[in-house]
Structures are given as C-alpha cells and as structure tokens.
Amino acid sequence: MVVNNIDVYLREKGVKPSYQRKRIFEYMMNNLNHPSVNDIYEALINEIPTLSKATVYNTMNLFLEHKLIEVLPIDTNEARYDVFNPKEHGHFKCDVCGNIFDVSIKINVEDISDDLAGFKVDSEIYNFRGTCKACHESGKENQAI
Template sequence: MLIIENIEKHLRDHGISPSYQRKRIFEYLYENQNHPNVNQIYEELVKEIPTLSKTTVYNTLNLFVEKKLAEVITIEGTEIRYDLYNPHTHGHFKCENCKKVYDIDIDAEKLHLKDLEGFQIKEQYFHFKGLCRECSNKTV
C-alpha cells in the first residue's frame, strides 16, 4: 500500500504545483481508494470547494495520469475511473450489482502466456466483472 506523509511534497516531487484543489483531489484518491469517476470526485469535493468545476477535476486527473501519480481504469468501454498509480501488478473487479471496484492482487510471476513469448509488453490490464462476495451472499 502506498504511504504518503506529505501530499504537497509528493506532488512537487512529481513536477506538479500543489494548488488547494489539486491537493484535495489527490487526497480524495489517496484516502478513499474507491476507483472514482470524475463525477464522484466532483460531487464529493464541491461541497467544500464551491468554485470547483468538473473541468478542473478532469484536467487535474489527466495531469496526475501524465505524471504517473494515477492511472485510468476502463473496465467497461464507456466508464472511466481513476486509481492511484500502483507499480505492482494488480487487476480490478467490478461488481455488476453494487458497482464497486476492487483491487485484485495478481502474481505476475505465475502468469505464463505462451502466445506472448517474444513480445515486449509495456502495459497490462486485468479486469473482471461479476458479483462481489457481499452481493453474492445477498442472492443466496
């Protein structure tokens, strides 16, 4: 798990000027880790920052992605969510019922994909959909 003691310094270390809005957007990602979309972040933060716009949230998230502080998650073609950048191989599971997205640890050492031998892999994504444990237990 990523531990950051000083968000302002962390942003500066990645070449980002730490405005109040940028710090709060990063704090939201860091504290919640709920794989939010732009609307979710906006709806939560506009309560405390009335001047915040969706455009600012979108542009800030794109800056975080560009600077490798966050990554885009697209489990379904039209839904874009964001996650703090994690260099360790992991995937995501989206519950079709409650719509929550979970991090899933993946042991890349155990993956052996013969069809990719000789290829240079620069990015990899693992996405799963179904029912989470909680929703599965409700249907039983």
C-alpha cells in the same frame, strides 16, 4: 503507497500543488474506491464551492500525464481512476453494485502462452466482471445493473 506531505510529493512529480489539486489527490489517496470525475466532484463540492467538473477533469488529466494515477479500462460508461500502484494488480467490477475492487495478481506472463515468446511485456492489465461476494451472498445478483 503512503504520502506524508502531498504538497512536496506533487512538486517532486512536477505538479504545481494548488489547493484544489492537493484536495483531489488527497481524496484519491484516502478513498481507494476507483472514483469517476463525478464521484470526486460530488465528494469535494461542499468543501470547495468554486470547484467545477472541468477542474476535476483537467486535474485528473494532469495527474495521468505525471503518472500519479491511472485510468482503469474496466468501465465503458465513464473513466474510473486508481492511484498509481507499481505492484501488479487487477480489478473486479461488480455488475450488481457497480463497485470496483483491487485484485492481487499472481500470474507469470511467461506461463500464460507461448504466443508471447520473444515479446517484451511492459505492462499487464487484468479485469474481471461479475458479482461481488456481498451481492452474491445477499441474493442481489439477479438485479444486475
């Protein structure tokens, strides 16, 4: 997703674009690293000394409410966020380095199971965990976090 003017985009989505909100959204757009509130706070605190974790948390909740971002149900320790992506995709969390990667999904839900016959599926969530390629190739997988 490409947003040319964050100010206009936020207004179109019903969000008042304060400086902090714009910078948080810009961070999300430019860093597709599925950050936590703490990651965002740490990345922006030097630039915005008045920023608090409460502000980041409240902003993320506002963005969720307006469907600008989504929470990833892959990490049980802390909420991780993704810029809303209408294209179906899943996530892979490396148990060694902790990174979360986007994964293209090529599954037809109707081919998965007859158990869903007659059901209307509104969304699909695919999460995978294990060792990423870099950690596997470096032999770090025996040092899982």
